[in-house]
Amino acid sequence: MTDELSIARTDGVVEVTFDRPHRHNAFTTAMYAGMRELCAELATDTSVKVLVLRGAGGRAFAAGNEITDFLANDAVPYENWIRELLDALFALPQVTIAAVDGVCVGGGLAVATHCDLRVATAHSRFGYPIARTLGNALSASIVYRCAAVFGESLTREMLLTSRLTTAERAYAVGALMSVSDDGPGLDAELASVVDGLRHASGVTLRATKRQLLARARLLEANPDFDEELLHEVYGGPDFAEGVRAFVAKEKPAFE
Template structure:
């Protein structure tokens, strides 16, 4: 984050978590968490998910923090999705169900924060990265940013229902269908046009834009913000697992096509899907 609304003399503390894969910067009233795997396009690894979950747990009772900003390092990606090597060796649908249950827990922790959460997006924001961004309260992006879930062309798995529902709530059903059924990425101007983004600005303006947004939030009534977030969560709370969804997840993650998708991705090849 730039100094912006916080002032050039503001004291900053930076912590490394998950062996440096998540950087946590603390300023008075504001925490910025940076996914720090630029060599892997900030792919969401299990250590990052664990560190993000722990951070949300610690922030839940911290009344001194008003805003959590999430961003990706390197200027190429917010996050290019989940770390695919995580799926190597996964052979049963039940393993996929368990993986998605863990991801749901992290998203619930993010959604339940009393703080306002902002995704500052510069570059690719797909897969698990898009899930994180959609569970934030607000999103700001650069014009070159792209959003999507191209899993039908890559891994051959399916989204857990809460991730799909949240994407549809943020981007609308039409764009969500385009992302998933046509494997198309949505650019920032289209995302802004449907209300998925609070703003679009050039890369060198991203920090000042977010700082201005943060400045307005920290001056607002904390109780109003916290209670409004509770109302919004109740209105759209769909993070619980359902037996029907787990069956779909198990079928996808246990399929030969999923194993082929993982193999091809790791090998840098195009997958050859065969199941219907």
């Protein structure tokens, strides 16, 4: 584990806090590794009913991936390694909840959409602005999961226009189960949902999750061309320019 992940365990509930508020909780390789380790542990732990994920600081759930860690790895295998974590998170027998307070973009949104439920504060924003930042691409299964949660039209808008979506709009399309005015309101809503799940039948929850997972696996599998496409994107000029501009704190000038 890493000190960038704060893990609290209470009766039947595990709560993970992404604890890098100075970097808007952007995910590092160590954080992903810690989450993989936790998912492997929870996969066979029937004593835990609920997993809650949230970000520290009140400004972000998670703002994508830490770019320096991303660049330290071969991009396509690293994307696949992250996707394996997302698959493990999605397949957990526990009910998973993303409690969003602030920006939820890039890798943060990928994690949130692979949770079963999402609650958020009113000032939260969601999106994948990669077409105007790094010039990279997502694994197809991550795009499909976003479309399953936000709907195809809003997913197209987020990815193609790089615009962030408000919590109000996300709630309107069913991506969020509730929107709270502020942090304390979010905590109260989260406590209410968790308390209800504590008293629910674990057998029913696990059976329902297994059925929904089977449906998602049929509809959201990566196409045959996906890895070749990712190699083309990450080896191309736009990603190189996006990285250069990000490191230099400039706007990229894509061809």
